[in-house]
Amino acid sequence: MKKKFLLITFLCVAFLMNAQQRITSPDGNLVMTFQINQKGIPTYELTYKGKPVIKTSRLGLELKKEDVAKTDFDWVDRRDLTKLDAQANLYSGFVLKETSTSTFDEVWQPVWGEEKEIRNHYNELAATLHQTETDRQLLIRFRLFNDGLGFRYEFPRQKNLNYFIIKDERTQFAMTGDHTAFWIPGDYDTQEYDYTTSRLSEIRGLMKKAITPNCSQTPFSPTGVQTSLMMKTDDGLYINLHEAALIDYSLMNLNLDDKNFVFESWLTPDVQGNKGYIQTPSVSPWRTVIVSNDARDILASRITLNLNEPCKIADTSWIKPVKYIGVWWDMITGKGSWAYTDELSSVKLGVTDYTKTKPNGKHSANTANVKRYIDFAAAHGFDAVLVEGWNEGWEDWFGNSKDYVFDFVTPYPDFDVKEIRRYAESKGVKMMMHHETSASVRNYERHMDKAYQFMVDNGYNSVKSGYVGNIIPRGEHHYGQWMNNHYLYAVKKAADYKIMVNAHEAVRPTGICRTYPNLIGNESARGTEYESFGGNNVNHTTILPFTRLLGGPMDYTPGIFETDCSKMNPDNHSRVRSTLVRQLALYVTMYSPLQMAADIPENYERFMDAFQFIKDVAIDWDETRYLEAEPGEYLTIARKAKGTNDWYVGCTAGEGGHSSRLVFDFLDPGKQYIATIYADANDADWEKNPQAYTIRKGVVGNKTKLNLRAANGGGYAISIKEVKDKSELKGLKRF
Numbered sequence: 001m002k003k004k005f006l007l008i009t010f011l012c013v014a015f016l017m018n019a020q021q022r023i024t025s026p027d028g029n030l031v032m033t034f035q036i037n038q039k040g041i042p043t044y045e046l047t048y049k050g051k052p053v054i055k056t057s058r059l060g061l062e063l064k065k066e067d068v069a070k071t072d073f074d075w076v077d078r079r080d081l082t083k084l085d086a087q088a089n090l091y092s093g094f095v096l097k098e099t100s101t102s103t104f105d106e107v108w109q110p111v112w113g114e115e116k117e118i119r120n121h122y123n124e125l126a127a128t129l130h131q132t133e134t135d136r137q138l139l140i141r142f143r144l145f146n147d148g149l150g151f152r153y154e155f156p157r158q159k160n161l162n163y164f165i166i167k168d169e170r171t172q173f174a175m176t177g178d179h180t181a182f183w184i185p186g187d188y189d190t191q192e193y194d195y196t197t198s199r200l201s202e203i204r205g206l207m208k209k210a211i212t213p214n215c216s217q218t219p220f221s222p223t224g225v226q227t228s229l230m231m232k233t234d235d236g237l238y239i240n241l242h243e244a245a246l247i248d249y250s251l252m253n254l255n256l257d258d259k260n261f262v263f264e265s266w267l268t269p270d271v272q273g274n275k276g277y278i279q280t281p282s283v284s285p286w287r288t289v290i291v292s293n294d295a296r297d298i299l300a301s302r303i304t305l306n307l308n309e310p311c312k313i314a315d316t317s318w319i320k321p322v323k324y325i326g327v328w329w330d331m332i333t334g335k336g337s338w339a340y341t342d343e344l345s346s347v348k349l350g351v352t353d354y355t356k357t358k359p360n361g362k363h364s365a366n367t368a369n370v371k372r373y374i375d376f377a378a379a380h381g382f383d384a385v386l387v388e389g390w391n392e393g394w395e396d397w398f399g400n401s402k403d404y405v406f407d408f409v410t411p412y413p414d415f416d417v418k419e420i421r422r423y424a425e426s427k428g429v430k431m432m433m434h435h436e437t438s439a440s441v442r443n444y445e446r447h448m449d450k451a452y453q454f455m456v457d458n459g460y461n462s463v464k465s466g467y468v469g470n471i472i473p474r475g476e477h478h479y480g481q482w483m484n485n486h487y488l489y490a491v492k493k494a495a496d497y498k499i500m501v502n503a504h505e506a507v508r509p510t511g512i513c514r515t516y517p518n519l520i521g522n523e524s525a526r527g528t529e530y531e532s533f534g535g536n537n538v539n540h541t542t543i544l545p546f547t548r549l550l551g552g553p554m555d556y557t558p559g560i561f562e563t564d565c566s567k568m569n570p571d572n573h574s575r576v577r578s579t580l581v582r583q584l585a586l587y588v589t590m591y592s593p594l595q596m597a598a599d600i601p602e603n604y605e606r607f608m609d610a611f612q613f614i615k616d617v618a619i620d621w622d623e624t625r626y627l628e629a630e631p632g633e634y635l636t637i638a639r640k641a642k643g644t645n646d647w648y649v650g651c652t653a654g655e656g657g658h659s660s661r662l663v664f665d666f667l668d669p670g671k672q673y674i675a676t677i678y679a680d681a682n683d684a685d686w687e688k689n690p691q692a693y694t695i696r697k698g699v700v701g702n703k704t705k706l707n708l709r710a711a712n713g714g715g716y717a718i719s720i721k722e723v724k725d726k727s728e729l730k731g732l733k734r735f
Contacts, residue, residue, distance in 0.1 A: 021099050023125045027146045030291070034127055034142065040093040042129060042140060046149055048291045053239060057172035057262070059140060060091025061153065064165035064274060086133050091170050094129040097137065101125050104143075110305070111316045111517035112593040114624040114639070120306040121145065136161045147301040148290035150244060157281045166250075166276035171265040171287055173241055173254070175200065178261060179231040182543050182631055186224025186253040188268045188477035189216040189470075191508055192526045194536060195543045197632050200231075200261050215399070216439065216470045216505075218477060223256040224266060228508075228547040230298070230631050238295050238631075242550055244286040244307035246510040247488065250275050251479035252285070270482060271475030285510065290550070296626035299635070304511035304551055312515050318498045319518050321593035321619040322462060324432055325377050326386030327364045329560070329598050333532045333568035336364035338389030340412040347396050349404060354392060354413050365390040366414040371423055376601040378427035380615050385424070386432040386464060386596070390415045397438045403472055405438045408451035421459045433460040439469035439505075441476075441486050448490065452497040461498065462520070462594075464555075465490065467505035479507050488512070491519045502555050502594055509552030521555040521594035524548065528557040528598055531576040532565050538577045538686060538713040539632050539654030541586060546631045549591060557598040558586035559614055561607050563690045568600075579690045580610060581680050582715035587617045588650025589637050589715075595619050609695055613678050616719050617648050625666045634658035634710065638666050645671070649718040653710035660716075664704040672723040674732065675700040679708060679716045686713025698735040699723075706735055 021034045033045045046054040065088045086093075105121045122143040129138045139154040155161060178201045184193040185207060196203075196210045204222045211219050228242040241263065243252050250267040257264070265287070267275035286307040290298055313319070330336040341357040365387050373385045393406045411417050424431050433455050437444040444451075444465075455463065467478060476482055487506045494501045495518050502521035513519045525548040530536050541556075548554055560583055562568065563576035576583075587595055597604065597614050604611045618641035627649075629635040636651040645668065651660060657680075667673055674697060681692035690713075700706075700720065708716050723729060 021096075021125055021127060023101060023123045023142065023144050025144045025146045026103075026121050026123060029146065030144055030149065032125070032142055032144050032149055034125060034140070036094055036096050036129070040095065041091060042094055042127070044142070044151070046289060046291070048237060049293070051235065051237060052176045053237065053291050054289060055174035055176055057174040058091065058170060059172070060170045061166055062168045062170055063088045063090055064167040088167065090131070090136070090138060093131050093133050094138070095132060097128045097130040099125060099127050108310065110514065111311065111319050112321050112520070112620050114591055114621050116622045116642070118302050118305060120302075122306075134160055143307070145303055145306070147292060147297055148240075148288060148303050150286040150288045150303055150307045152286045153284040155278060155280045155282045161280055163279050165274050166267065166278065168275065169252070169265040169267050169284075173263040173289070175231070175261040175263070177233060179233050179239070181225070182230040182547060183225040185211050185219050186221055186226050186255065186266065188218040188220065188479055190214045190478065190505075191226060191524050191548070192530065194526060194540060195547070200256060201258055203256060204258055215468055216478065220253065220266065221255050223258050225254050225256065227252060227254060228550045229254060230543070230546040232631070236293050238292055238298050240288075240290040240298055240546065240550065242288045242290070242304065242510070244288055244304045244511045245309070246285045246484060246507065247512070248282070248481065248485060249285050250481045251484065251507055252287070268477050268479040270477070270480050271473070276481050295546070295629040295631060298550075299545055299626045299629055299637075300624075301550065305514045308511040308514040310515065311517055313495055313518065316517060318461065319500060319520070322383045322432070322500070322520065323595050323597070323619050324384040324386055325373055325382050325597045325601070326388070326432070327370060327373055328386060328388055328557070330568060330600055331364050331389060332529050333565050334572050335568045337362040338365070338394040339363065340392075340414065341395065344395040347393050349393060349407050349410065352392070359414065363389065363412065363414060365412065367416045367419060370415070370420055373601065374424050374427050374429050377429045380611075382429070382597065384430040384432045384462065386434060388434045388436070390434065397436065399469065401470060401472060401474065402438065403440050403443055405440050405443060406436065408435050408447050409454045417458055425459060430462070431458070431460050433463040434466075435463055436466040436468065439467050440472040441467075441483065442472060445486070445489070448493055452494060452499055455499060456497055462500040462502065463494065464502045464504060465506070478505065483507065488516075491516050494518060504555070508548060511551060513552045519552075521553055521592055523555055525554060527555070528560060528576075531560065532572060532574050534574055535577045541578075541582070541590065541652045542633055542635055542654045543631055545589060545591075545635060553592035553594065554590060555592060555594055555596065556586065556590045557596045558583050558590060559597040560599050561610070561691070562599060562603040563686070575687065576690075577686050577713050579680050579684050579686050579693070579711055579714035580607065581678050581684070581693045581717060582652055582686075582710070582713065584610065584613045584678050584717035585650035585652050585715035587614060588639055588648050588717065589635055589652045593619055607691070610678060610693060613676075613717050613719060618642060618646070627662065628660065636660055636662070645722040647673075647720040649720065650715065651708070651710050651717075652715045653713070655712060657712045657714055658710045660708045660710070662706045662708055664700050664706075665702055667700070667702045667720070669702045671701065672729070673700050673720045674698070674723060674728060675735065676719045677708070677716065678718070680711035680714040684711040684714055686711070697732060699729060699732050700735050704735055
């Protein structure tokens, strides 16, 4: 009888310890339920306003077994092999040891951003699990915000879990049906794909078409997709899956079981196929689920930033938003060249003598041309000028898996560093450095201190870095743990020199800019350059704010006024799939504290009335209002410029355009404003008539309502400035 009583007692305790644990969001709309099932597998569910969002989904990791293949099997008995199986299991056999709940509510101020203050308000559940067979502990921490869920794994320091290798992360996101998804192919090396809109069940059949060529790419599955993944359910819920605080870990893709509509995390491996090397104590990145019945709430979510640590840079006074122009678009279109000469098929730095070669006459980064850009920047109030192709080595940089490719400090003979510095300073313009690593990461790290010091010595306070090509060390991927550690190392090192970083071809951002705000920009998606390589889908800029931009700002490089690339280069027949006015709107809808006027000065000089909006528009904001949004179709955003009472509005539309009923109720009641509206003309069309636009000016107030129409691939942009003197109203009518 005593043994039976003890058994019953143990079962009761186990039942109680594994009972459902539940937390709700501060507003009560979201409910997350956590439980350990009968097999000891941790699971979670999520509902929104009573509707299921995530069905029962498992959690945990599979670790790599100890390598016994090279050992003497005489000493390995069956019990030892079983022990190895148990050591690899960090996903079942758990009991709930203890839980704690808490509430957190703060308001913090970003160094730069879409608003001057961000509220970080959540309810938390921390569940400590004990794996009885191995005597190991795993903590899973859940944070439930009003707009979604974040959770991560925490690995405490413990006797039986000090060092381990991740074979697979087994986190699941079980969908409730065959949702509509806005997706790009899962890949270890690039996110530079156009988005495909389809049902989850259609991904497999569309994957081959979705994988378009790139200079470095490694797709992994016919149903693998990347985060940030945007979805819409048939009953009107918007769901976004992503991650936050990707530090010392591999990027998470998602692999879909398209029969059951269950996503499972799929980490980027290294050259050996391992997906992570962990030393306790340690934590994983946060896995996030953002959900609402209003698409605007997805855009407004700050979960990704809130799940990152506060700023670690003590003095941030040197970190400033930047509006810049650059010697770039003429090279992207093929009008100019990065290389100095066409005579060299092979370059060895320190050996090749460029003074003995003939210039090709197309090299864009020459002193005279750069001075022309500096003059244009100074005349129109731009902060900086970017110059690419200024340094030796561009003749053979691409596709050769070359280790010692650039030294980042030696200019071509026609680029006078000292004179450029003197001239830029005399005009009050900063120069922006360009570091193309050609994916030779070891080479960049060996030169990094010298390169950053060179920048300081020559007046450069920001750098655009690039990682084009297959990574060296060979076999590593752009998004693996080793490379993610490199990107953060470069940002931290840059902070030591008070340098801001704009990283291209790096891992897509996950809110780390909160912690290190000198990371003022990333590419990590298909940007404007692809408009010269065949064109982006017309709806591309109506999707990116719901996906790529949830992790941080993008250096999208908008502002192309001449959309026919053959006007730049007769051999380039690409078209920018946008009206001229939508190019203006992107300065508002594609948030970034780093904004480029990407076209060449001559094209802006043809449309100076429209160019005025680019000159005026702010790049740092006190407040943002999301007025209307539907992924893949349209979005309209209003932003209040930092430290002013002036507003800017932008609308971008996809195929078929969009009609807005715009209400100006975001303006202060009782005040008058002068609105300048840049709109598509009635006959505007991205393909047939992209440069047709109208500009009109009038008076608006808090109760003003306007009907505005965006063309096919078009948009509209509005600058709204507070009236401070009634004389400003002379000759203007109320809209």
